[in-house]
Amino acid sequence: MQVAKTASDADWEEARRREMVIRPLANCPRISAEVATEAMSKLGLQRSRFHELLQRYRAAPCAASLLPGKRGRTCGSRNLSADVEQLISRGIEEHYLTREKPSVQALRRWLDHECRKSGIRPPSTKAITARVQALPPVSTARRRLGAKCLTRKFLNRSNTLQFCG
CATH class of the missing domain: 1.10.10 (Arc Repressor Mutant, subunit A)
Structure with a gap:
């Protein structure tokens, strides 16, 4: 798990605290509304987030599955159709x-x-x-400037393609 490698000490502490509450409930096939409400109030979570963590813990019963995740989109993701x-x-x-x-x-x-x-x-x-x-700068320059201009702009003294300013 990527998050486990980069988690801070505070995140691990939160994961252990969550595990103390969720572990006894993970083995129960059905959880009563009163028990679930009590667990949600102990953890300070809404119903949907509580059930999400419970499901994650049941799939992988370890504290790492309860680590807080990063919010928002991942870097480099694209949302266009x-x-x-x-x-x-x-x-x-x-x-x-x-x-x-x-x-x-x-x-x-x-x-x-x-x-x-x-x-x-x-x-x-x-x-x-x-x-x-x-876009790769060399191929962009080749298409927009042409081959001659490309060699003048990108060819350094050792005859390797590199941007020369």
């Missing part, structure tokens, strides 16, 4: 990676137009910029 992702990829390929070197704003305007035609909600400028910045 597959249609929008595909449209952004097409826009980058056909519109952005050209010798005319259009800006990200020009790409955004093109995507807005294409999304309206398709009846899709257009992506934000931040989402578009993130996808453009994730």
Whole structure:
């Protein structure tokens, strides 16, 4: 478990406290409403979170299964639909990676137009910029600048491709 390796001492203490309350209940096939309410008040949890922890503990009966998790989305996750992702990829390929070197704003305007035609909600400028910045710089320069300019810009004295400013 990834969380177990990075958990702080306070997180482990909380997991042990949760285990003391949940362990006796984990073996019971049915838990009465009074017992569940008492356990929820001891742990300071709402009903859904209590049952989630109980289920996790039953699946893996150890304190690590009760560690508090990080809230929110994971870093690098993407929330756009597959249609929008595909449209952004097409826009980058056909519109952005050209010798005319259009800006990200020009790409955004093109995507807005294409999304309206398709009846899709257009992506934000931040989402578009993130996808453009994730492109490999050498291949982006090759497509936008050309081979000659690429070698002048990226070739250092030892003849290896590296950004030279």
